[in-house]
Amino acid sequence: MEHRQDTIFALASGGGRGAIAVVRLSGPGCGDVLRRVAGGLPQARQASLRRLRAPGSGEVLDQALVLWFPAPASYTGEDCAELHLHGGPAVIAAVSEALAVLGARPAEPGEFTRRAFLNNRMDLTAAEGIADLIAAETEAQRRQALRQADGALARLLEGWAARLMRLLAHQEAAIEFADDDLPSDLGDRARAGAAALKAEIATHLADGGQGERLREGVVVAILGAPNAGKSSLLNTLAGREAAIVSARAGTTRDVVEVRLVLAGVPVTLADTAGLRDAGDEIEQEGIRRARRRAGEADLVLAVFAANEAPDAATLEWAARGAVVVANKVDLALAPAGIAGVAPLAVSALTGEGLQALRERLEAEARRLAGAGDAAMLTRPRHRAALTEAAAWLAEAEAAPLPELVSEALRAALRALGRVTGRVGVEDVLDIVFGEFCIGK
Template sequence: MDTIFALASAPGKAGVSVLRVSGPKAAQSALSLAGIVPEPRVASLRKLRDQNGGVLDEALVLFFPAGASFTGEDVVEFQTHGSISVVQALLTELRQMEGFRLAEAGEFTRRAMDNGRMDLTQVEALSDLIEAETEAQRQLALSVLSGNLSTKVESWRAGLVRAAALLEATIDFADEDVPVDVTEEVQDLLQAVSDGMNQELRGFEASERVRSGFEIAIVGPPNAGKSTLLNYLAGREAAITSEIAGTTRDVIEVRMNIGGYSVTLLDTAGIRQSTDVLEKIGIERALDRARQADIRIHLVLDLEKTEFEPLEGDIVCLAKADVPAEGFGVSGKTGNGAPELLEQVKHELSNRVQNSGLISRERQRNALMDGVRALDQAIILLPDGPEFYEVISEELRSSARCLEVLLGRIDVENLLDEIFLNFCVGK
């Protein structure tokens, strides 16, 4: 197996740069460059030298032995001064060592998975953590990366294995006088696993929204101040504003953080009857995107009248309320009511993620749903008696295999290249 290396910190000038080496010859890189293999997990300040003895830099060198490193292999890290020339010189030296090569995107993490340091759900969570922009995204990714989802899945799998073992023991001793009825214990095991798996599925939509972000559409008639409000909330001129009705012809999107949640605000075309072909297309798009959004902010000129029936969780407020007045109003021109509006949005988002789960990707959801279907079939057949125990056992094995797929232990090889392609080199 090759020993791989890469810059693990961000490229460019920095106070400190980190170069990571992993593989069977990792310790040799420390010996060649620093003249020493440090004690495990003890930082050693050393001069790094090239093949001719010339000093490249003075750096901290750390050694992590196999089984106690991120990848599960011998790992060496060089924490150097963050000079582009220093980094390039060290990469050149490593490239010239026999059996060493530059790591591919995500290869360190892939080796961690191959060596049992992580399962696929944790790999996906690590990717999400790197991409996290909000507090909610960070917390969700960190929870899965810490193994909370893996622990759940392993407990479900253990329950299925135990139930299958009880049934198969009954089958094996069918011809003997064994007065033990395992039906009740198996029923309890399967029901507990089913409840846990279904609860996780019910929380998928909320957790998926936390990971990918919510959409909130600002809707209302022309000249209700939608674009002005969008610009105020975004803190920049994201949309063109004008007194001319129909200025906004397409959906304008602005991504922002509201209360720790990733949100895409949508500024839509003013909803009205129009003979202008382009404006009509804009209105149709506005209605379509607004209905698909998670929440709609209805800006109205009359609190009793909205352009279409508000859905549960929608917010209705008086448009162009430049000064405080009776009723809930908001103004993008003066900012009146904007803090209260954001607080309402935050409250609604918090309610929606209250029962969120840990699975947040379609791949994970599909694997869990397949497992639930097989488990449901087993539960249906269980009351029919011992003559169906072999069929039930096979359904339980199928359900357990789906959990193995969820963790990435089987049948996911075709997905790995795509998943790791999204990682940076050095991670």
């Protein structure tokens, strides 16, 4: 914040060689830099082809498309510019050098977006959405990030904040202007409003963590007895021989992970050592790792061989909501039900049932992580602040004195404001005076 008078620049496109490299600038010195390096200011928001020259020597450094975005209608809200250079490392280096000579400095990570936030071009959740959009690797992640960058979460939160602000205004009015001609049930209305808002926030908190999961990816662990065909299933789902398969029980020791995209959701599929009591110390360590991985996973695939009785671990995980898979149905029929649910009958060898297994995994991925098309909480800090806001609303609802209701509503508002980065309770008086015309 202390350096906001600086003019900053950075390579905005990826590193390495490319047809085009985009260098972006922001800050009060942008216009000056353009005049000196590009021979003048181009028309605002229109691409113009310019020769870029080194200050001093006047040597031509590149022929580039130059864009000029005067404040405040720019990404950062400051004067901004873009130089679309030829994408060679020497071009980028020479132009960067020229910009530095003219007094611009390299930007710090995230500094453009930070300035956009500080200049009220976006709230914190939109800034996070942009970071997520740049990091998005799958379709559902992209959708969720774009929605957040577009302000969907901010709008939800600001809607709640506006409601809360009115409740607070009513409550304050009831306290401050008790003798005036105000409706007598203002305090009751504030409490009822707090209860309704609390319930609404609670439904968003009860989203099963979908938004966070979609950002982070879903972890699915494959667990079961030795030789059940776990590694074979991992390989078919991954479409490559990621794990060693053999007829010997106890082949897999380490956890073998592959990354898949299912229903637009990034999924880490983890194959683990077959569970049994026998085996050497290496196998036993593998089994410990298997159990730990399953314990941390979002979903467990409990696999057993259809030609053998389901093992204890399969029965246990079935009871805990695992997806139960009977493999090797080319050798025997799968049992009708385990913990009351028919297992998915598959054969990693013949391919039977694998399409159904894949579809089931896609459905589970969607259930766990959503499709990215609602305004979701995507970070623990959103959840923490909303949990706090809901707690303060509960406090407001139950508070015995008007002043305490008021204080709890203020605290709830501050908690909400932390998520968007716009903490403000000053506007309360505007509402009080605007709505009730107190004192005219």
